[in-house]
Amino acid sequence: MDLVSILAESTRSAFGPIAAIYALAAIGLNLHFGYTGLLNFGQVGFMLVGAYGVGISVELFGLPLLVGFGVGLACAFLLALLLGIPTLRLRADYLAITTIAAAEVLRLVYRAGFAEPLTGGVYGLQNLSDGFRSINPFDPGERYGWGALAYNGNHMWVLVVTWGLVAVMCGLVWMLMHSPWGRVIKGIREDEEAVRSLGKNVFAYKMQILVLGGLVGALAGCMLAVYQASIQPDQFKPQVTFFLWVILLLGGAGRVFGPVLGAMAFWFLMNFTDGVLRGLGSMGLLPFLDGPDYGAIQLAFVGLLLVLLIVFRPQGLIGDRKEMLINVK
């Protein structure tokens, strides 16, 4: 087992495009849960409508990529309104139930036979990144970076743009949360009745944040479509949402850089545990496991690491332990 190359590969994925895309989606979730306390268990639904906004506009209608992004974001806006209007006046659990169901319904509808002319059904959509690659300042034939931390030109371009978006969103979140608007939002997380009694329209604030976080999630979906150049409905399963939750809790909810660090740590751990398991397997130390079993064991392994994290560092990597220990209400 070559531990050095496993470490190198894990580090490479921690900075790679997928980590950046998940960081972006987790920033949206952080707006929902970390700052406002909204239980969104369907963030993947926002990613899905974002990705398909790009996919359908670009592949089916041959529209420019930027229009595709616009369509994806518009769909996310509508989705947030549809989810929020009936549920945000109710107790927090209703949003949780509605979002998890809506995200799964969306996936099933997008993959259904009747939607095939538009969405490509189970086959999804292909050839989505030509527009993006045509403005690629990097040479696709070359590798950029140092040693193991090198990416080919196309991936480098996605990586730079996505991490750039992550940086912009972090700045945006920081500005919002250090404003009186952010104070109201955090007040809602603590006790929305109290905030209402001080003359704030709690419903409107929750709606704004649901839309905003959803748009950020959709942006992540758009970048996923661009990165992969193709999308299939089945990559938007509920587990993506739960990966995002893990990322958020791992990094630290309610912190600007929590989702970013969380995404990097998460993809590092995923690849590291995978590499170690496969390494042990190839040395013949895991005779009871077959190739496909590694995935299952690896997820359990990551789960164990997370349990340890919650026990020993409940506030996440950069959370404030003092804040965690204050008993809410």
Place this chain on the structure above:
Amino acid sequence: MSSDEMGSSAGVEVDRMAGAVPEPGSVKSDPILVADRVRRSFGGLTAVDVRRLEVQRGTITALIGPNGAGKSTLFNLLTGFDRVDQGDWTFQGSKINGKPGHKVARAGMVRTFQLTKALTRMSVLDNMLLGAQDQFGERMAGAFLRSVWGRQERANTVRALELLERFKLIDKREDMAGSLSGGQRKLLEMARALMTDPAMIMLDEPMAGVNPALVQSLLGHITSLRDEGKTVLFVEHDMDVIMGISDWIVVLAQGQVIAEGTPSDIRSNKQVIDAYLGAQDVDEAGSADE
């Protein structure tokens, strides 16, 4: 219904109430809040059925009654925190029934809660600043224009610190509200409510769970609010407290106003004594207890 004749003793109280008749639904000379036929039932149980209630401007009015009398429900209805079945009420002359809680607060009627709602993971100062009204920076787009809201924020901070000074919380301004004691949280909640600059402040059991030493200081704060011209309506259980500071007392039982009057009127009102201590009549005592 009415027991004593008007114009009893105690010069100050009579002055503020301008000789209102001590009977349920009594008409006040300068009412800030007027409620008419307010009704709320939960299933078959009628929790509140108030025919008429007027609250005199610039007074401390207490709302008392046995457990389950509907005091908190009435509070929630009047402040827009619960939906009413029927009824109209006006505040400072304009209709506010059917308005949601935040609009009632903006109209100048602010409330506190029986179970104190300090925003625990925010600093005491942030709790206070949340009370300030019409903040440009509280709009989503406005949040990005620090140069615009900065000035307002500084003015609000000055006002918040003044209030914290007055409520003796100034040393705690940077602490998390969750680290305050129960009594300090009550003080913070009251100070935060004042930050909205209300005309009327509704206190839901302000003394509940507060140690006796702090009760005196809370009472002092409540009387000083009235002396500044604000109207106070509060729910309370402790009879000594109520008798000591109220200008007017409204007694609720089984959702209805059964008596109104100055403390001395109420003290001698037979119906009130029955409602509180249980009437000789077995039937009435049983139902007043629910």
